[in-house]
Amino acid sequence: MSFVTRGFGGRSRDRDERLPPGQTLVHDFPVLSAGPTPEVDTAEWSFTIVTEAGTHRWSWDEFQALPAEDIATDIHCVTHWSKLGTSWRGVSLDTLFEDVESQFDYVMAHSFGGYTTNVPLDELLDGQAWIATEFDGEPLDPEHGGPARLLVPHLYFWKSAKWVRSLVMMPRDDPGFWEQNGYHIHGDPWQEERYW
């Protein structure tokens, strides 16, 4: 349906090919959250993976002892900003799921503060997702999800749940918080899967 808007010239023509459609490059790091930033004490923090068979749990110290990776990636927010070449450090979900058995194909990420988001399991494995605890060489700022957030950079960034506390396996792709409040069930930025 697109048509030209009179008087609009636009600013830039050297569009970066790493930008998905409808996205604009930013150099700051905007914050988008539906509520207050929860204060999460690492002494009380734990991370769990819950399956139909039981619960796998890591304390903060146990989590810190896991092998971590440096991640360089672009991130894309549904509100039309992208940040290129960001650097993170975290534990791959391949590592965390090593000893996890489940018949279920879908995951609901749960956060401190009550946020949820759904992701199919096969989009979290094979080097596609991490639990990140550092950004730019520093401990992750609470505004950006610290002490730990899910990082699934190939999907819009609302899927990268801040303040993540557990991943719960589920038999169907039930919608999480934003998925119930207007955002797409899947969220591929290259397909512009923004809204339902």
Next chain:
Amino acid sequence: MIGRPSVPRSGWHAATVVAKTPETRTAARLVLEVEGWPGNAAGQHLDVRLTAPDGYTATRSYSIASSGPATGDATRVVLAVDRVPDGEVSPYLVDDAREGDRLEVHGPLGAFFVWAPDAAAEVSGAAAADTVTDAPAVDAPADDPRPVQLIAGGSGVVPLVAMAQAHADADDPTPFRLLYSVRTPDDVYFAAELERLRAASAPFELDLVYTRTTPDGWPLPPGRVTRDALAAAVIPATEAPRIFVCGSTGFVERVASWLIELGHDARDIRTERFGGT
């Protein structure tokens, strides 16, 4: 799966600028006539897409200052847009757009940062995001409406004006209070509308905080909202208000953390922060 608040499904629509007026020194109010707009709830936003002659496009999100159902073939939607320095879409909307210009909008968007007079209880069901697996949230009985506290920084008042206007239009008995932080008296958005809301029969209180310059005779020196000022100007936690906060990231982070310290339940606080350009 829990119920979704009853907001219309979003989609792309052609829109025409039917009125444009200065809102503040840096902002403009635009009235759009949107073809096939399905109506929107108070507090929702939309995406504006501009296309240049060579096909280049730019898209940004803006809060909607109006609300209401669809009204036939084309529905009017009000935006108030602040010019972002070095921005791309907002300078066009504020400086270049004129009546008759056509652009595209996608919406209405967002079903969480919304308020509706008859749906307050229903909408609250989405507040506890962990209800996906936990027990559903218990809503307040309809005959005991919880008060609503709105808190705005700068242009963050736009979606909150939509809520206050919807409240007045419905002559809703829910107590409403707006705390609005602005730089100077010239930076107040919807100044005339806010005065009218004060005089409307639906209960509405307005507390203005001026951070740089106050009107003549103002009892307080200019300054940012402090924790004490917040405590004095918001509905106390004992009355369990539903709270909507909208502004810059710094403003929202400060206010939201103070609200928690003042005893408000995090689940009662809904936030919207300016993001990106």
